[in-house]
Amino acid sequence: MAVVQRVGQGLGLTWTVLGSDWRVVEPAETYLEFLRDEQRSPHTVKAYAHGLAAYWSFLEATDGDWRAATPATIGTFLARLRDGDAAGRVIPLPAAVDRDGPSPATVSLRLRTVMSFYRFWAANDGVPVAGLLYEQVIGRPGPYRPFLDHLARKSGRLRSRVRVRPDIRRPPVFTPEQVTLIVDAAAVWDVHERRWTGNLRNRLLWSLLAETGLRLGEALSLQHRDWRSGHGDTASIEVVSRPHPLGVRTKSGPRRVYIGAELDRLYADYVWLLCDGGIDSEVADLDGAYVFCNLDREPVYGPLSPSTVYEHVRAIKRRERSLPAAWTPHWFRHTHATALLLAGVEPIVVSRRLGHASVETTLNTYAWVTADAEMRTVANWRAWTAGWGAASA
Known part of the structure; x- marks a missing residue:
């Protein structure tokens, strides 16, 4: 075997x-x-x-x-x-x-x-x-048709003779209340002490995934130089492909993702927490340090590993039984795309924001969203996404 x-x-x-x-x-x-x-x-x-x-x-x-x-x-x-x-x-x-x-x-x-x-x-x-396993066909699957589809029809494409019936299940998504529950399970603001209590790093991570639709690997690959805080304009982050010491990959090519002021302020609070802990004296190049880093395990201020993130996921699942038992960090990405489409954002903008190779991928993955009017009654999606800065890719 x-x-x-x-x-x-x-x-x-x-x-x-x-x-x-x-x-x-x-x-x-x-x-x-x-x-x-x-x-x-x-x-x-x-x-x-x-x-x-x-x-x-x-x-x-x-x-x-x-x-x-x-x-x-x-x-x-x-x-x-x-x-x-x-x-x-x-x-x-x-x-x-x-x-x-x-x-x-x-x-x-x-x-x-x-x-x-x-x-x-x-x-x-x-x-x-291979000549036995593939056949030449004309046309394309899915609802999307490229601009030069009429030319592609002349040459056709290869299609597998052996196929599996596609799994048409919808991508799993959170409700806005479930996103809030996960974010608050990490850290909350104590109005009396006027400080964050809990794990602020994890709150920033969940908030970032929910607001940007980044893959977990893209979030863990962020360095402080990639976070462009707003100074009179809209804050943004740069998704950059670079080698990672733990082998984490960004998958998509480089892109800029705009974010809201609330998430930018949360990042500022997190950086203040890092500096208060002494990262500026421990790390020679703070700009080149990873945003999400170890705080209570060796190497301190070293890049956070996906396995550590999944440890926190399991801890939240044990504590918050009302959440779906099978949820993973990738659910934030599906939720983000679904929320934007339900809020009326153009698919091409959603595609660029997610880093999809083409808008066809977005339309084929989330084609059910625009036809599902019932989902609009779950929550006010437009209000929920209003502060995301999602009008730009």
């Missing part, structure tokens, strides 16, 4: 695939190295490594040759995935109804991994199987 192996790489980590003989699976490793050269995020490489490990387990169990795969081969692989055991030699009949296999999203990701793997090898080594 093939497995995924974690490997140290410079200051970060990467992943590779080992076969049942505990040797590196060379075709998989060559493709994963291509992804690394393309500067794909470590999370992407890890996800693709898991997909290839599942596929290689299937090939080993069925004595299959990866160069001789057919659509029927991939179809059988998907059936094994849905059954929950890609390496099983026999699918039980009847299928065990009490056995939970992977979610449709996971099955879809595994399929995309294998199909992308074959497209890579078809382009680089002429592996003929």
Whole structure:
């Protein structure tokens, strides 16, 4: 059975695939190295490594040759995935109804991994199987049509012959009351003591994610030089792609995101807290220091890790039972996009603010929002987003 192996790489980590003989699976490793050269995020490489490990387990169990795969081969692989055991030699009949296999999203990701793997090898080594797995079609999926769609129709595009029914579930979102509950669970303003009580860093993090729609990796990559406080104009932050000592990635390209005055004041209070703790004497280059840093663990003032953030998420879940049990920091991003669209902000502006590659991604992900009038009665979204400075990207 093939497995995924974690490997140290410079200051970060990467992943590779080992076969049942505990040797590196060379075709998989060559493709994963291509992804690394393309500067794909470590999370992407890890996800693709898991997909290839599942596929290689299937090939080993069925004595299959990866160069001789057919659509029927991939179809059988998907059936094994849905059954929950890609390496099983026999699918039980009847299928065990009490056995939970992977979610449709996971099955879809595994399929995309294998199909992308074959497209890579078809382009680089002429592996003929890709010609069997793809077909030429005219037109595009989804509601979005690009400006030059009439030209694209002449050449068409490649479409996988083996597909998974898309998971049409809506992205999970918070209500405004739930956002407030999470933010206040971190820290609140004591009107009598006239100071913040609790963890101000975490309040700033949750507030930033809610107001900007940043990915967690983008927020943790922020340095103080990236925060442009307002001095007579609208405050903003710069999302910049740069190496991170913990391997955190920004994913999207550089962009500017405007923020409201309240969030900017919260950042100023946080910086004052850092200086009161002595960061200006401990850190030589304060501008180059990370905004979200360790306050009570070593290295003090070192960059905050995602694992620490998820520790706080678990703590909030234990304390606030009314919150959805499965919520993650990425829910803030979905909530932000949903709130802006419900407030009437143009999709192109939302797309630029989120850092999507195109407005098509935004429309396909949140197409249900504009048609769901019932959501407008949940809260006054326009008033909730009024201070975000969202009129600019």
